[in-house]
Amino acid sequence: MIDGAGVAFAAVGLATLAAALLPRLLGRVPMSMPMVFLGAGVLAFALIPNLPTPSPIEYGELTLHITEICVIISLMGAGLAINRRLGRRSWASTWRLLAITMPLSILGVALLGWGALGLGVAGALLLGAVLAPTDPVLATEVQVGEPTEDPDEPEDEARFALTSEAGLNDALAFPFVYAAIAISAVGVAPQDWLGEWVLLDVLWRLVAGCAVGLGTGWLLGKLFFSVSSDRLRLAEHAEGFVALAATFLAYGVAEVIEGYGFVAVFVCAVAIRGSERSHGYHRILHRFVEQIERLLTALILILLGGAVARGLFAELTLPDVLVALAVLLVVRPLAGWIGLAFGRTGLRERGVISFFGVRGIGSLYYVAYALANGAFEGGERIWGITGLVVVASIVIHGISATPVMTLLDRKRERVAKQQTGETDAAAATPV
Numbered sequence: 451m452i453d454g455a456g457v458a459f460a461a462v463g464l465a466t467l468a469a470a471l472l473p474r475l476l477g478r479v480p481m482s483m484p485m486v487f488l489g490a491g492v493l494a495f496a497l498i499p500n501l502p503t504p505s506p507i508e509y510g511e512l513t514l515h516i517t518e519i520c521v522i523i524s525l526m527g528a529g530l531a532i533n534r535r536l537g538r539r540s541w542a543s544t545w546r547l548l549a550i551t552m553p554l555s556i557l558g559v560a561l562l563g564w565g566a567l568g569l570g571v572a573g574a575l576l577l578g579a580v581l582a583p584t585d586p587v588l589a590t591e592v593q594v595g596e597p598t599e600d601p602d603e604p605e606d607e608a609r610f611a612l613t614s615e616a617g618l619n620d621a622l623a624f625p626f627v628y629a630a631i632a633i634s635a636v637g638v639a640p641q642d643w644l645g646e647w648v649l650l651d652v653l654w655r656l657v658a659g660c661a662v663g664l665g666t667g668w669l670l671g672k673l674f675f676s677v678s679s680d681r682l683r684l685a686e687h688a689e690g691f692v693a694l695a696a697t698f699l700a701y702g703v704a705e706v707i708e709g710y711g712f713v714a715v716f717v718c719a720v721a722i723r724g725s726e727r728s729h730g731y732h733r734i735l736h737r738f739v740e741q742i743e744r745l746l747t748a749l750i751l752i753l754l755g756g757a758v759a760r761g762l763f764a765e766l767t768l769p770d771v772l773v774a775l776a777v778l779l780v781v782r783p784l785a786g787w788i789g790l791a792f793g794r795t796g797l798r799e800r801g802v803i804s805f806f807g808v809r810g811i812g813s814l815y816y817v818a819y820a821l822a823n824g825a826f827e828g829g830e831r832i833w834g835i836t837g838l839v840v841v842a843s844i845v846i847h848g849i850s851a852t853p854v855m856t857l858l859d860r861k862r863e864r865v866a867k868q869q870t871g872e873t874d875a876a877a878a879t880p881v
Contacts, residue, residue: 464490482848484588484810487748488841491755503760504753506814506833510822516753517815520746522715524587524811526697527739528617529719530732531594534605536720542794543611543803544618551615551782551789552622555582555807558781562773567835572634573826579626580817581777581839585810586616587747588844591851592806597723597732608799608858612806617720620712620812621659625652627816631824650708658709660717666700667721675726690738696722697739750811751844758841766834774838778846782807802858806851809843 495501506513534540560578563569569577586593593613594605628651632643674692697715704714723732754762786804795803817836821829 484844485848487751488755491752492759495756495759504756514818517811520811522701524743525716526719528586528613529716530723530736544614546789547615551785552619554785571638572630576630576820579623580813583619583623584616584807585812588808588810597736608802611803617716627820634824634826655710658707659704659713662704663714663717667718670696671722671725690734693735693739762837763834770835808847809839
């Protein structure tokens, strides 16, 4: 009989090796690293029957904490990578995605859950809340790259919008998760839950998360770059694991005072990045965080593949499948297009941003959290639909991301060359 523990250790070793090699090996191939890990998980758990079934319902608490850690580490990496200064106009695409696209997505998915799937109000709202936000973990191919040392280097609008949206849309997703939990416990009547929800889950948690993120980021920025003593100036030691300290510190403090820890981590990272934009230490922090994120992502996706192989989708019906596809191919693209209309993005960039609303680890965390804290009927079905949306997103966006972003980059380069040529010609014209 095959030793399950030995197989598990070997799988961890292979996953770690793959996390290091796959980004280079895949290159411009229309296949993403998450696709490989997901497929490996399906094959491993289908071919080795004595491996324990990685059921997200049976191991709900473990699922909750693994996905939680992966998401907050990814948020730190996303915030550190953003080069653009925070502002009303410079982040206009982000604000549109948060203020228009996100609520429309929650509403659209909730209506599908209620009307097409027959879920109750709490279950439909939960489905909308967990499937509307985009994910910072699985969207690597469509996000900004490493931090640059040039504070004036322009950023690709599509990649910037998708990265900043994924970092901040938890601020809108989590309140609706809490609303679904409250409705599942006390009923739909607004007088039983609305007041506390607005004051605590919307206002206090959001303000507290932002405040903790800003405060922690400012303090760590001083320790990284501004203190007079070389022994205390952390940037002089070039140790990437300090990024983990920043991540867990911001998240932990925010959670202690009942703020949104996800928001705190991303805001903290943006604040650290803004404290000294041209320093090379940001790249060291980002690379370390990225390596940890890849390892955790590999583990989670292998387990998700194992759950798929062991029957995660067994209870799903044709309407469930159609709704899952509609979330990715209809609701998000339409909501994204509406949110970005009349904005600063061109037609191509608007289409790319609208289409690449990647769903991933964050959605898995929200489901695990809600089912652990609420009284929802049909938990297995909600898990199945969420898992199907995540798997479909991995496949659809994984196949299309590389060729689509390559075409967008080529178009941008041609436009830049034309503008440079026109500028040179104008400069050479005698007055």
